[in-house]
Amino acid sequence: MHARAWPEAELVVVDVMAQASEIASARTTNLLLRVADRIEHAGTGPTSTLSDSAQELRRTLTCA
Template sequence: MRPLAGAMRTADILGGALRGSLLRPLAGAMRTLAGRVSCLQVLVHAQAWQEAEPVLVEVMAQASEIASARTVNLLLRVANRIELAGTGPTSTLADSAQDLRRLLTCA
């Protein structure tokens, strides 16, 4: 399988999971901040930009609650990946990634 086709398949699976049609256990992981951050990382890595938008919004709503340096570093890496992706991410996702970076570095 070509890398792009594999990434697209991964994005399809994860998108379905977020909509609740596949992989029901993911819904449980999304109940915690750590689960949302992990899910966001996977979606961004898979370049599932539209599916990552609502997850990033939820993470940003809880940004003030993040006490773990590891989680902060992970989110900063996710924001970097979004920013370095160029024209792939939606404008909302790119703007949210910049806002997340500001929230995390000013806290």
């Protein structure tokens, strides 16, 4: 993620979360899990809302 892209990332993660339980592609799931990793390990860049959303996305994808 580039600096200042975090607000846009929040909107995207919210949209993806709404459809995460319907994702059937292993490639897409793996990609989204890597994105969640990047958000969770990005340090001070992402907002707490985005970090929480990334964690929820991970839980949704791994339980689907």
